Amino acid sequence: MVQRIDTRCDLMLFGALGDLAQRKLFPALYQLERAGLLAEGSRVLAIARAEGDTDSVRRQLYDRLQQHVKPVEFDPEMAHRFLARVAYLRLDFNDPEGFYALGRWRHPTDNELIVYMATPPSLYGVIARNLRAASCCNERTRVVVEKPIGHDLESSRVINDELGEVYNENQIFRIDHYLGKETVQNLIALRFANNLFASQWDQNHISHVEITVAESVGIEGRWGYFDKAGQIRDMVQNHLLQLLCLIAMDPPADLSADSIRDEKVKVLKALRTITPDMMERYVVRGQYTAGTSGGKPVPGYLDEEGANRNSDTETFVALKAEIENWRWSGVPFYIRTGKRLPEKLSQIIIHFKPAPHYIFDPDQKHLANNKLIIRLQPDEGMSLKILTKDQGLDKGMRLRQGPLELTFSETFETERIPDAYERLLWEIMKGNQYLFVRRDEVEYAWRWVDQVIRNWKDSGEPPKRYAAGTWGPVASIAMITRDGRSWYEDV
Numbered sequence: 001m002v003q004r005i006d007t008r009c010d011l012m013l014f015g016a017l018g019d020l021a022q023r024k025l026f027p028a029l030y031q032l033e034r035a036g037l038l039a040e041g042s043r044v045l046a047i048a049r050a051e052g053d054t055d056s057v058r059r060q061l062y063d064r065l066q067q068h069v070k071p072v073e074f075d076p077e078m079a080h081r082f083l084a085r086v087a088y089l090r091l092d093f094n095d096p097e098g099f100y101a102l103g104r105w106r107h108p109t110d111n112e113l114i115v116y117m118a119t120p121p122s123l124y125g126v127i128a129r130n131l132r133a134a135s136c137c138n139e140r141t142r143v144v145v146e147k148p149i150g151h152d153l154e155s156s157r158v159i160n161d162e163l164g165e166v167y168n169e170n171q172i173f174r175i176d177h178y179l180g181k182e183t184v185q186n187l188i189a190l191r192f193a194n195n196l197f198a199s200q201w202d203q204n205h206i207s208h209v210e211i212t213v214a215e216s217v218g219i220e221g222r223w224g225y226f227d228k229a230g231q232i233r234d235m236v237q238n239h240l241l242q243l244l245c246l247i248a249m250d251p252p253a254d255l256s257a258d259s260i261r262d263e264k265v266k267v268l269k270a271l272r273t274i275t276p277d278m279m280e281r282y283v284v285r286g287q288y289t290a291g292t293s294g295g296k297p298v299p300g301y302l303d304e305e306g307a308n309r310n311s312d313t314e315t316f317v318a319l320k321a322e323i324e325n326w327r328w329s330g331v332p333f334y335i336r337t338g339k340r341l342p343e344k345l346s347q348i349i350i351h352f353k354p355a356p357h358y359i360f361d362p363d364q365k366h367l368a369n370n371k372l373i374i375r376l377q378p379d380e381g382m383s384l385k386i387l388t389k390d391q392g393l394d395k396g397m398r399l400r401q402g403p404l405e406l407t408f409s410e411t412f413e414t415e416r417i418p419d420a421y422e423r424l425l426w427e428i429m430k431g432n433q434y435l436f437v438r439r440d441e442v443e444y445a446w447r448w449v450d451q452v453i454r455n456w457k458d459s460g461e462p463p464k465r466y467a468a469g470t471w472g473p474v475a476s477i478a479m480i481t482r483d484g485r486s487w488y489e490d491v
Protein backbone atom coordinates (compact mmCIF):
# COMPACT_ATOMS: atom_id res chain seq x y z
CA MET A 1 0.00 0.00 0.00
CA VAL A 2 1.56 3.31 -1.09
CA GLN A 3 1.43 5.99 1.53
CA ARG A 4 -0.63 8.96 0.39
CA ILE A 5 0.61 12.50 0.83
CA ASP A 6 -1.53 15.33 2.00
CA THR A 7 0.41 18.04 0.19
CA ARG A 8 -1.97 19.86 -2.15
CA CYS A 9 -0.38 20.53 -5.53
CA ASP A 10 -1.17 22.79 -8.46
CA LEU A 11 0.15 21.29 -11.67
CA MET A 12 0.55 23.69 -14.59
CA LEU A 13 0.82 21.47 -17.64
CA PHE A 14 2.26 23.32 -20.64
CA GLY A 15 1.61 21.49 -23.91
CA ALA A 16 -1.42 19.76 -22.41
CA LEU A 17 -2.97 18.85 -25.75
CA GLY A 18 0.19 17.34 -27.17
CA ASP A 19 1.01 13.68 -27.69
CA LEU A 20 2.94 13.09 -24.46
CA ALA A 21 0.38 14.79 -22.24
CA GLN A 22 -2.58 12.99 -23.75
CA ARG A 23 -1.02 9.57 -24.11
CA LYS A 24 1.04 9.42 -20.90
CA LEU A 25 0.59 12.29 -18.45
CA PHE A 26 -3.19 12.50 -18.10
CA PRO A 27 -3.56 8.70 -17.90
CA ALA A 28 -0.85 8.68 -15.21
CA LEU A 29 -2.63 11.42 -13.24
CA TYR A 30 -5.88 9.50 -13.60
CA GLN A 31 -4.16 6.42 -12.13
CA LEU A 32 -2.90 8.49 -9.19
CA GLU A 33 -6.46 9.63 -8.63
CA ARG A 34 -7.65 6.04 -8.80
CA ALA A 35 -5.04 5.03 -6.24
CA GLY A 36 -6.21 7.83 -3.93
CA LEU A 37 -2.85 9.59 -4.17
CA LEU A 38 -3.99 13.04 -5.24
CA ALA A 39 -4.61 15.17 -2.19
CA GLU A 40 -8.00 16.82 -1.84
CA GLY A 41 -7.68 20.31 -3.33
CA SER A 42 -4.91 19.42 -5.83
CA ARG A 43 -5.56 20.92 -9.26
CA VAL A 44 -4.34 20.71 -12.86
CA LEU A 45 -4.19 23.63 -15.26
CA ALA A 46 -4.00 22.33 -18.83
CA ILE A 47 -2.29 24.95 -20.98
CA ALA A 48 -2.04 24.93 -24.77
CA ARG A 49 -2.73 27.22 -27.67
CA ALA A 50 -5.59 25.34 -29.36
CA GLU A 51 -9.06 26.80 -29.17
CA GLY A 52 -11.27 25.45 -26.42
CA ASP A 53 -12.53 25.97 -22.90
CA THR A 54 -12.52 23.90 -19.75
CA ASP A 55 -15.69 21.99 -20.69
CA SER A 56 -14.56 21.08 -24.18
CA VAL A 57 -11.08 20.11 -23.00
CA ARG A 58 -12.51 17.94 -20.22
CA ARG A 59 -14.64 16.15 -22.83
CA GLN A 60 -11.60 15.66 -25.04
CA LEU A 61 -9.55 14.36 -22.12
CA TYR A 62 -12.32 11.96 -21.11
CA ASP A 63 -12.15 10.41 -24.59
CA ARG A 64 -8.37 10.22 -24.46
CA LEU A 65 -8.46 8.55 -21.05
CA GLN A 66 -10.87 5.99 -22.41
CA GLN A 67 -8.49 5.41 -25.28
CA HIS A 68 -5.25 5.15 -23.28
CA VAL A 69 -6.31 3.56 -19.99
CA LYS A 70 -6.87 -0.21 -20.02
CA PRO A 71 -10.62 -0.94 -20.09
CA VAL A 72 -10.47 -2.85 -16.78
CA GLU A 73 -8.85 0.16 -15.14
CA PHE A 74 -11.16 2.77 -16.60
CA ASP A 75 -13.91 3.87 -14.24
CA PRO A 76 -16.13 6.68 -15.63
CA GLU A 77 -16.91 8.00 -12.17
CA MET A 78 -13.21 8.17 -11.30
CA ALA A 79 -12.47 9.85 -14.63
CA HIS A 80 -15.06 12.57 -13.88
CA ARG A 81 -13.71 12.96 -10.38
CA PHE A 82 -10.22 13.48 -11.78
CA LEU A 83 -11.36 15.81 -14.58
CA ALA A 84 -13.17 18.02 -12.09
CA ARG A 85 -9.67 19.08 -10.98
CA VAL A 86 -8.72 20.14 -14.53
CA ALA A 87 -9.16 23.63 -16.00
CA TYR A 88 -8.03 24.79 -19.44
CA LEU A 89 -6.12 27.93 -20.32
CA ARG A 90 -5.51 28.91 -23.91
CA LEU A 91 -2.13 30.58 -24.15
CA ASP A 92 0.67 31.23 -26.61
CA PHE A 93 3.80 30.44 -24.58
CA ASN A 94 5.64 33.27 -26.31
CA ASP A 95 3.14 35.84 -25.06
CA PRO A 96 4.37 37.25 -21.70
CA GLU A 97 1.14 39.16 -21.08
CA GLY A 98 -0.89 35.98 -21.26
CA PHE A 99 1.02 34.56 -18.27
CA TYR A 100 -0.76 36.93 -15.87
CA ALA A 101 -3.79 34.64 -16.24
CA LEU A 102 -1.72 31.96 -14.51
CA GLY A 103 -1.30 34.15 -11.47
CA ARG A 104 -5.05 34.73 -11.40
CA TRP A 105 -5.66 30.97 -11.53
CA ARG A 106 -3.26 30.47 -8.63
CA HIS A 107 -4.60 33.27 -6.45
CA PRO A 108 -5.15 32.91 -3.50
CA THR A 109 -4.00 29.30 -3.12
CA ASP A 110 -0.81 28.21 -1.40
CA ASN A 111 -0.80 24.77 -3.08
CA GLU A 112 2.69 23.56 -3.99
CA LEU A 113 3.35 24.58 -7.59
CA ILE A 114 4.60 22.09 -10.18
CA VAL A 115 5.32 23.42 -13.67
CA TYR A 116 5.47 20.63 -16.27
CA MET A 117 6.85 21.60 -19.67
CA ALA A 118 5.54 18.97 -22.10
CA THR A 119 6.66 21.13 -25.00
CA PRO A 120 9.57 21.29 -27.42
CA PRO A 121 12.73 22.08 -25.39
CA SER A 122 13.19 25.34 -27.32
CA LEU A 123 10.30 26.71 -25.24
CA TYR A 124 11.61 25.84 -21.77
CA GLY A 125 13.56 29.09 -21.39
CA VAL A 126 10.78 31.37 -22.57
CA ILE A 127 8.18 29.65 -20.39
CA ALA A 128 10.46 29.95 -17.35
CA ARG A 129 11.13 33.66 -17.99
CA ASN A 130 7.47 34.45 -18.62
CA LEU A 131 6.48 32.65 -15.42
CA ARG A 132 9.00 34.66 -13.46
CA ALA A 133 7.90 37.94 -15.04
CA ALA A 134 4.32 37.16 -14.09
CA SER A 135 5.48 36.29 -10.52
CA CYS A 136 4.28 32.74 -10.97
CA CYS A 137 7.10 30.94 -9.21
CA ASN A 138 9.05 30.96 -6.00
CA GLU A 139 11.93 28.97 -4.54
CA ARG A 140 9.57 26.08 -3.73
CA THR A 141 8.27 25.70 -7.31
CA ARG A 142 9.25 22.42 -8.99
CA VAL A 143 9.80 22.49 -12.72
CA VAL A 144 9.68 19.35 -14.84
CA VAL A 145 11.29 19.13 -18.26
CA GLU A 146 11.32 16.36 -20.80
CA LYS A 147 14.15 14.69 -22.64
CA PRO A 148 16.01 15.21 -24.87
CA ILE A 149 17.39 18.40 -23.33
CA GLY A 150 18.63 20.05 -26.52
CA HIS A 151 20.11 18.27 -29.52
CA ASP A 152 23.77 18.46 -28.49
CA LEU A 153 25.98 19.59 -25.62
CA GLU A 154 25.94 23.23 -26.63
CA SER A 155 22.18 23.54 -27.03
CA SER A 156 21.61 21.61 -23.79
CA ARG A 157 23.87 24.10 -21.98
CA VAL A 158 21.82 26.98 -23.34
CA ILE A 159 18.58 25.35 -22.16
CA ASN A 160 20.05 24.45 -18.77
CA ASP A 161 21.38 27.99 -18.37
CA GLU A 162 17.97 29.43 -19.21
CA LEU A 163 16.31 27.19 -16.66
CA GLY A 164 19.09 27.96 -14.19
CA GLU A 165 18.40 31.69 -14.44
CA VAL A 166 14.98 31.12 -12.91
CA TYR A 167 15.27 27.91 -10.88
CA ASN A 168 17.88 26.28 -8.65
CA GLU A 169 19.12 22.81 -9.61
CA ASN A 170 17.17 21.30 -6.70
CA GLN A 171 13.95 22.63 -8.25
CA ILE A 172 14.54 21.08 -11.70
CA PHE A 173 13.21 17.59 -12.40
CA ARG A 174 14.64 16.36 -15.73
CA ILE A 175 12.62 13.38 -16.84
CA ASP A 176 14.07 10.22 -18.26
CA HIS A 177 11.03 8.02 -18.07
CA TYR A 178 13.14 4.84 -18.03
CA LEU A 179 14.16 5.78 -14.49
CA GLY A 180 10.49 5.57 -13.52
CA LYS A 181 10.12 1.98 -14.67
CA GLU A 182 9.86 -0.44 -11.73
CA THR A 183 12.30 -2.87 -13.27
CA VAL A 184 14.88 -0.17 -13.92
CA GLN A 185 14.73 0.88 -10.27
CA ASN A 186 15.06 -2.75 -9.43
CA LEU A 187 18.59 -2.70 -10.85
CA ILE A 188 19.58 -0.72 -7.77
CA ALA A 189 18.00 -3.31 -5.48
CA LEU A 190 19.51 -6.20 -7.41
CA ARG A 191 23.01 -4.78 -7.29
CA PHE A 192 23.18 -3.24 -3.85
CA ALA A 193 20.92 -5.46 -1.76
CA ASN A 194 22.51 -8.75 -2.88
CA ASN A 195 26.08 -9.18 -1.79
CA LEU A 196 26.23 -12.28 -3.98
CA PHE A 197 26.24 -10.03 -7.05
CA ALA A 198 28.07 -7.10 -5.49
CA SER A 199 31.19 -9.23 -5.04
CA GLN A 200 31.13 -10.43 -8.65
CA TRP A 201 30.40 -7.12 -10.35
CA ASP A 202 33.65 -6.17 -12.06
CA GLN A 203 36.19 -7.01 -14.74
CA ASN A 204 37.51 -9.94 -12.71
CA HIS A 205 34.21 -11.77 -13.10
CA ILE A 206 32.28 -10.23 -15.99
CA SER A 207 33.40 -10.61 -19.59
CA HIS A 208 30.87 -8.30 -21.26
CA VAL A 209 27.46 -6.72 -20.92
CA GLU A 210 24.65 -6.43 -23.47
CA ILE A 211 21.88 -3.86 -23.33
CA THR A 212 19.06 -4.18 -25.86
CA VAL A 213 16.14 -1.78 -26.08
CA ALA A 214 14.16 -2.93 -29.09
CA GLU A 215 10.93 -1.34 -30.27
CA SER A 216 8.49 -2.84 -32.73
CA VAL A 217 6.83 0.52 -33.42
CA GLY A 218 7.96 2.86 -36.17
CA ILE A 219 7.72 6.64 -36.02
CA GLU A 220 4.02 6.82 -35.05
CA GLY A 221 3.31 10.22 -36.61
CA ARG A 222 6.33 11.86 -34.90
CA TRP A 223 8.47 12.19 -38.03
CA GLY A 224 8.91 15.95 -37.62
CA TYR A 225 10.49 15.50 -34.20
CA PHE A 226 12.22 12.19 -34.81
CA ASP A 227 13.95 13.08 -38.04
CA LYS A 228 15.85 15.89 -36.32
CA ALA A 229 16.79 13.61 -33.44
CA GLY A 230 17.41 10.08 -34.71
CA GLN A 231 17.71 7.05 -32.48
CA ILE A 232 20.98 8.16 -30.90
CA ARG A 233 19.51 11.39 -29.49
CA ASP A 234 16.06 9.93 -28.90
CA MET A 235 17.15 6.80 -27.03
CA VAL A 236 20.91 6.38 -26.55
CA GLN A 237 21.82 9.79 -25.09
CA ASN A 238 19.26 9.30 -22.35
CA HIS A 239 17.59 5.93 -21.73
CA LEU A 240 20.41 3.60 -22.79
CA LEU A 241 23.16 5.58 -21.10
CA GLN A 242 21.07 5.73 -17.93
CA LEU A 243 20.74 1.93 -18.00
CA LEU A 244 24.46 1.62 -18.59
CA CYS A 245 25.13 3.89 -15.61
CA LEU A 246 22.89 1.88 -13.30
CA ILE A 247 24.72 -1.31 -14.26
CA ALA A 248 28.20 0.19 -14.13
CA MET A 249 28.14 2.66 -11.25
CA ASP A 250 29.91 2.10 -7.94
CA PRO A 251 27.75 1.57 -4.87
CA PRO A 252 26.34 4.90 -3.69
CA ALA A 253 26.77 5.74 -0.02
CA ASP A 254 22.98 5.94 0.39
CA LEU A 255 19.83 6.28 -1.68
CA SER A 256 19.82 10.07 -1.76
CA ALA A 257 19.46 11.74 -5.16
CA ASP A 258 22.96 13.19 -5.17
CA SER A 259 24.71 10.05 -3.95
CA ILE A 260 23.21 8.10 -6.84
CA ARG A 261 23.76 10.85 -9.37
CA ASP A 262 27.39 11.39 -8.31
CA GLU A 263 28.11 7.74 -9.07
CA LYS A 264 26.34 7.87 -12.44
CA VAL A 265 28.35 10.92 -13.45
CA LYS A 266 31.62 9.10 -12.70
CA VAL A 267 30.61 6.41 -15.19
CA LEU A 268 29.70 8.93 -17.90
CA LYS A 269 33.00 10.72 -17.40
CA ALA A 270 34.89 7.45 -17.76
CA LEU A 271 33.31 6.48 -21.10
CA ARG A 272 36.02 6.03 -23.71
CA THR A 273 35.68 8.56 -26.51
CA ILE A 274 34.87 6.90 -29.82
CA THR A 275 37.29 8.44 -32.30
CA PRO A 276 36.81 8.47 -36.11
CA ASP A 277 39.21 5.56 -36.63
CA MET A 278 37.20 3.41 -34.18
CA MET A 279 33.83 3.96 -35.86
CA GLU A 280 33.84 0.96 -38.15
CA ARG A 281 34.46 -1.46 -35.29
CA TYR A 282 32.47 0.31 -32.59
CA VAL A 283 29.33 1.81 -34.11
CA VAL A 284 26.60 0.75 -36.54
CA ARG A 285 23.76 2.99 -37.59
CA GLY A 286 20.77 1.79 -39.55
CA GLN A 287 17.52 2.94 -41.12
CA TYR A 288 14.54 0.65 -41.71
CA THR A 289 13.10 -0.06 -45.12
CA ALA A 290 9.69 -1.61 -45.83
CA GLY A 291 9.04 -4.93 -44.15
CA THR A 292 6.62 -6.47 -41.69
CA SER A 293 5.52 -5.79 -38.16
CA GLY A 294 3.17 -8.07 -36.25
CA GLY A 295 2.65 -10.04 -39.44
CA LYS A 296 1.51 -6.99 -41.42
CA PRO A 297 3.37 -5.08 -44.13
CA VAL A 298 4.71 -1.70 -42.97
CA PRO A 299 6.38 1.12 -44.93
CA GLY A 300 10.03 2.04 -44.70
CA TYR A 301 11.17 5.10 -42.74
CA LEU A 302 11.36 7.22 -45.89
CA ASP A 303 7.75 6.40 -46.74
CA GLU A 304 6.29 7.21 -43.33
CA GLU A 305 3.72 9.98 -43.07
CA GLY A 306 5.38 13.40 -43.41
CA ALA A 307 8.73 11.94 -44.49
CA ASN A 308 11.48 13.68 -46.41
CA ARG A 309 12.62 10.97 -48.80
CA ASN A 310 16.29 12.02 -48.65
CA SER A 311 16.66 11.67 -44.91
CA ASP A 312 19.79 10.01 -43.55
CA THR A 313 18.46 9.88 -40.00
CA GLU A 314 19.15 6.63 -38.18
CA THR A 315 16.39 4.52 -36.67
CA PHE A 316 18.84 1.94 -35.27
CA VAL A 317 22.11 2.18 -33.38
CA ALA A 318 24.41 -0.55 -32.13
CA LEU A 319 27.62 0.36 -30.41
CA LYS A 320 30.36 -0.86 -28.18
CA ALA A 321 30.97 1.34 -25.15
CA GLU A 322 34.02 1.01 -22.94
CA ILE A 323 34.42 2.39 -19.45
CA GLU A 324 37.93 3.38 -18.57
CA ASN A 325 38.19 2.65 -14.87
CA TRP A 326 39.42 -0.14 -12.58
CA ARG A 327 36.07 -1.85 -12.28
CA TRP A 328 35.33 -2.11 -16.00
CA SER A 329 38.65 -2.06 -17.81
CA GLY A 330 38.43 -4.55 -20.72
CA VAL A 331 34.68 -5.17 -20.35
CA PRO A 332 32.75 -3.97 -23.40
CA PHE A 333 29.14 -2.86 -23.06
CA TYR A 334 27.36 -3.72 -26.32
CA ILE A 335 24.24 -1.65 -26.69
CA ARG A 336 21.61 -1.67 -29.43
CA THR A 337 18.31 0.02 -29.92
CA GLY A 338 16.05 0.48 -32.89
CA LYS A 339 12.58 1.07 -34.24
CA ARG A 340 10.67 -1.57 -36.23
CA LEU A 341 12.61 -4.47 -34.74
CA PRO A 342 10.82 -7.83 -34.43
CA GLU A 343 9.49 -7.23 -30.92
CA LYS A 344 9.32 -4.77 -28.04
CA LEU A 345 12.01 -6.01 -25.70
CA SER A 346 14.29 -4.31 -23.19
CA GLN A 347 16.84 -6.51 -21.51
CA ILE A 348 20.28 -6.46 -20.01
CA ILE A 349 22.54 -9.48 -20.08
CA ILE A 350 25.53 -9.79 -17.81
CA HIS A 351 27.93 -12.38 -19.20
CA PHE A 352 30.15 -13.76 -16.46
CA LYS A 353 33.60 -15.12 -17.18
CA PRO A 354 34.12 -18.88 -17.17
CA ALA A 355 35.79 -20.62 -14.23
CA PRO A 356 39.57 -20.16 -14.32
CA HIS A 357 40.29 -23.83 -15.00
CA TYR A 358 37.90 -25.88 -17.13
CA ILE A 359 37.72 -29.65 -16.43
CA PHE A 360 34.63 -30.80 -18.37
CA ASP A 361 33.98 -31.99 -21.92
CA PRO A 362 36.00 -29.70 -24.26
CA ASP A 363 33.06 -29.73 -26.72
CA GLN A 364 30.95 -27.97 -24.12
CA LYS A 365 33.40 -25.24 -23.24
CA HIS A 366 31.26 -22.61 -25.00
CA LEU A 367 28.53 -23.20 -22.38
CA ALA A 368 30.79 -22.52 -19.45
CA ASN A 369 29.86 -19.01 -18.50
CA ASN A 370 26.98 -17.91 -16.32
CA LYS A 371 24.62 -15.26 -17.60
CA LEU A 372 22.30 -13.01 -15.71
CA ILE A 373 19.39 -11.90 -17.86
CA ILE A 374 17.49 -8.90 -16.56
CA ARG A 375 14.19 -8.46 -18.40
CA LEU A 376 13.03 -4.84 -18.12
CA GLN A 377 9.99 -5.17 -20.35
CA PRO A 378 7.84 -7.08 -21.12
CA ASP A 379 7.61 -10.14 -18.84
CA GLU A 380 9.58 -8.32 -16.14
CA GLY A 381 11.95 -10.48 -14.16
CA MET A 382 15.36 -12.06 -14.19
CA SER A 383 16.95 -15.35 -14.97
CA LEU A 384 20.36 -16.62 -13.91
CA LYS A 385 21.70 -19.24 -16.28
CA ILE A 386 23.71 -21.78 -14.35
CA LEU A 387 25.40 -25.02 -15.29
CA THR A 388 24.39 -28.34 -13.83
CA LYS A 389 25.12 -31.96 -14.61
CA ASP A 390 22.89 -33.49 -17.23
CA GLN A 391 20.79 -36.21 -15.59
CA GLY A 392 21.00 -39.89 -16.48
CA LEU A 393 23.38 -42.82 -16.23
CA ASP A 394 24.63 -42.41 -19.76
CA LYS A 395 25.39 -38.68 -19.45
CA GLY A 396 28.63 -38.91 -17.47
CA MET A 397 29.64 -35.38 -16.47
CA ARG A 398 27.97 -33.68 -19.40
CA LEU A 399 26.86 -30.16 -18.58
CA ARG A 400 23.51 -28.54 -19.07
CA GLN A 401 22.62 -24.88 -18.78
CA GLY A 402 19.38 -24.06 -16.97
CA PRO A 403 17.72 -21.01 -15.46
CA LEU A 404 17.15 -19.88 -11.90
CA GLU A 405 14.04 -17.97 -12.77
CA LEU A 406 12.31 -15.02 -11.13
CA THR A 407 9.30 -13.71 -13.01
CA PHE A 408 7.95 -10.86 -10.91
CA SER A 409 4.29 -11.33 -11.78
CA GLU A 410 4.38 -15.02 -10.82
CA THR A 411 6.68 -14.92 -7.80
CA PHE A 412 5.25 -11.87 -6.13
CA GLU A 413 1.70 -11.97 -7.47
CA THR A 414 2.21 -8.29 -8.26
CA GLU A 415 -1.07 -6.41 -8.65
CA ARG A 416 -0.33 -3.98 -11.46
CA ILE A 417 3.03 -2.49 -12.35
CA PRO A 418 2.54 1.29 -12.45
CA ASP A 419 3.53 3.13 -15.59
CA ALA A 420 6.79 5.08 -15.36
CA TYR A 421 5.00 8.43 -15.50
CA GLU A 422 2.82 7.53 -12.51
CA ARG A 423 5.91 6.88 -10.44
CA LEU A 424 7.67 10.02 -11.68
CA LEU A 425 4.69 12.35 -11.11
CA TRP A 426 4.29 10.85 -7.65
CA GLU A 427 7.98 11.46 -6.83
CA ILE A 428 7.71 15.05 -8.12
CA MET A 429 4.73 15.64 -5.82
CA LYS A 430 6.84 14.34 -2.94
CA GLY A 431 9.78 16.50 -4.07
CA ASN A 432 12.16 13.55 -4.40
CA GLN A 433 14.80 13.98 -7.13
CA TYR A 434 16.52 10.59 -7.10
CA LEU A 435 14.75 9.41 -10.25
CA PHE A 436 15.57 12.57 -12.19
CA VAL A 437 18.64 13.51 -14.13
CA ARG A 438 21.06 16.16 -12.92
CA ARG A 439 22.51 18.76 -15.26
CA ASP A 440 26.02 17.30 -15.30
CA GLU A 441 24.68 13.85 -16.22
CA VAL A 442 22.89 15.31 -19.24
CA GLU A 443 25.99 17.18 -20.30
CA TYR A 444 28.47 14.32 -19.97
CA ALA A 445 26.08 12.09 -21.90
CA TRP A 446 25.89 14.68 -24.68
CA ARG A 447 29.65 15.09 -24.76
CA TRP A 448 30.09 11.38 -25.50
CA VAL A 449 27.21 11.09 -27.97
CA ASP A 450 28.17 14.31 -29.80
CA GLN A 451 31.52 12.80 -30.73
CA VAL A 452 29.80 9.83 -32.38
CA ILE A 453 27.43 12.15 -34.27
CA ARG A 454 30.37 14.31 -35.41
CA ASN A 455 32.15 11.20 -36.68
CA TRP A 456 29.07 10.20 -38.66
CA LYS A 457 28.79 13.63 -40.18
CA ASP A 458 32.45 13.82 -41.10
CA SER A 459 32.44 10.39 -42.71
CA GLY A 460 29.35 11.26 -44.80
CA GLU A 461 28.39 7.57 -44.71
CA PRO A 462 24.66 6.90 -44.98
CA PRO A 463 22.97 4.58 -42.48
CA LYS A 464 22.87 0.90 -43.35
CA ARG A 465 19.43 -0.34 -44.39
CA TYR A 466 17.52 -3.09 -42.59
CA ALA A 467 14.09 -4.45 -43.36
CA ALA A 468 11.36 -3.62 -40.83
CA GLY A 469 10.80 -6.68 -38.65
CA THR A 470 14.47 -7.74 -38.53
CA TRP A 471 17.13 -7.18 -35.83
CA GLY A 472 18.85 -4.31 -37.62
CA PRO A 473 21.67 -4.19 -40.17
CA VAL A 474 23.83 -7.31 -40.43
CA ALA A 475 26.78 -5.06 -39.58
CA SER A 476 25.53 -4.99 -35.98
CA ILE A 477 25.93 -8.77 -35.83
CA ALA A 478 29.35 -8.50 -37.42
CA MET A 479 30.36 -5.88 -34.82
CA ILE A 480 29.89 -8.28 -31.91
CA THR A 481 30.97 -11.40 -33.82
CA ARG A 482 34.37 -9.80 -34.50
CA ASP A 483 34.92 -9.93 -30.75
CA GLY A 484 34.04 -13.64 -30.71
CA ARG A 485 30.59 -13.01 -29.18
CA SER A 486 26.98 -12.86 -30.29
CA TRP A 487 23.81 -11.02 -29.30
CA TYR A 488 22.00 -13.15 -26.76
CA GLU A 489 19.07 -15.20 -28.00
CA ASP A 490 16.91 -17.11 -25.58
CA VAL A 491 16.64 -20.59 -27.02
Ligand SMILES: NC(=O)C1=CN([C@@H]2O[C@H](COP(=O)(O)OP(=O)(O)OC[C@H]3O[C@@H](n4cnc5c(N)ncnc54)[C@H](OP(=O)(O)O)[C@@H]3O)[C@@H](O)[C@H]2O)C=CC1
Nearest residue numbers: 015017018019020048049092093118119120121146147148
Ligand atom coordinates in the same frame (compact mmCIF):
# COMPACT_ATOMS: atom_id res chain seq x y z
N1 LIG B 1 5.51 12.09 -27.25
C1 LIG B 1 6.31 11.26 -26.61
O1 LIG B 1 6.12 10.03 -26.55
C2 LIG B 1 7.50 11.79 -25.89
C3 LIG B 1 7.78 13.14 -25.85
N2 LIG B 1 8.86 13.59 -25.15
C4 LIG B 1 9.14 15.02 -25.07
O2 LIG B 1 8.01 15.68 -24.54
C5 LIG B 1 7.89 16.97 -25.10
C6 LIG B 1 6.52 17.09 -25.75
O3 LIG B 1 6.43 16.14 -26.79
P1 LIG B 1 5.07 15.86 -27.57
O4 LIG B 1 3.93 15.85 -26.64
O5 LIG B 1 5.34 14.67 -28.40
O6 LIG B 1 4.99 17.15 -28.51
P2 LIG B 1 3.69 17.75 -29.21
O7 LIG B 1 4.18 18.59 -30.32
O8 LIG B 1 2.71 16.68 -29.50
O9 LIG B 1 3.07 18.68 -28.07
C7 LIG B 1 3.56 19.95 -27.78
C8 LIG B 1 2.43 20.78 -27.25
O10 LIG B 1 2.92 22.11 -27.03
C9 LIG B 1 2.07 23.03 -27.71
N3 LIG B 1 2.83 24.20 -28.16
C10 LIG B 1 3.94 24.23 -28.93
N4 LIG B 1 4.35 25.50 -29.10
C11 LIG B 1 3.46 26.27 -28.41
C12 LIG B 1 3.35 27.68 -28.18
N5 LIG B 1 4.25 28.56 -28.65
N6 LIG B 1 2.34 28.11 -27.44
C13 LIG B 1 1.42 27.26 -26.95
N7 LIG B 1 1.47 25.93 -27.12
C14 LIG B 1 2.50 25.45 -27.82
C15 LIG B 1 1.55 22.25 -28.88
O11 LIG B 1 0.43 22.90 -29.41
P3 LIG B 1 0.09 22.74 -30.99
O12 LIG B 1 -0.44 21.36 -31.11
O13 LIG B 1 -0.90 23.80 -31.21
O14 LIG B 1 1.37 22.96 -31.75
C16 LIG B 1 1.24 20.92 -28.19
O15 LIG B 1 0.07 21.01 -27.40
C17 LIG B 1 9.05 17.12 -26.07
O16 LIG B 1 10.10 17.73 -25.40
C18 LIG B 1 9.41 15.69 -26.40
O17 LIG B 1 10.74 15.56 -26.79
C19 LIG B 1 9.67 12.74 -24.46
C20 LIG B 1 9.45 11.40 -24.45
C21 LIG B 1 8.38 10.80 -25.20
Ligand SMILES: O=C1O[C@H](COP(=O)(O)O)[C@@H](O)[C@H](O)[C@H]1O
Nearest residue numbers: 147177215217234235239346420
Ligand atom coordinates in the same frame (compact mmCIF):
# COMPACT_ATOMS: atom_id res chain seq x y z
O1 LIG C 1 11.52 8.47 -24.98
C1 LIG C 1 11.12 7.71 -25.85
O2 LIG C 1 10.79 6.46 -25.48
C2 LIG C 1 9.93 5.66 -26.30
C3 LIG C 1 10.11 4.22 -25.81
O3 LIG C 1 9.68 4.15 -24.47
P1 LIG C 1 9.04 2.82 -23.88
O4 LIG C 1 8.69 3.18 -22.48
O5 LIG C 1 7.85 2.48 -24.73
O6 LIG C 1 10.09 1.76 -23.96
C4 LIG C 1 10.30 5.80 -27.76
O7 LIG C 1 9.36 5.09 -28.56
C5 LIG C 1 10.29 7.26 -28.14
O8 LIG C 1 10.71 7.38 -29.49
C6 LIG C 1 11.23 8.03 -27.27
O9 LIG C 1 11.09 9.44 -27.52
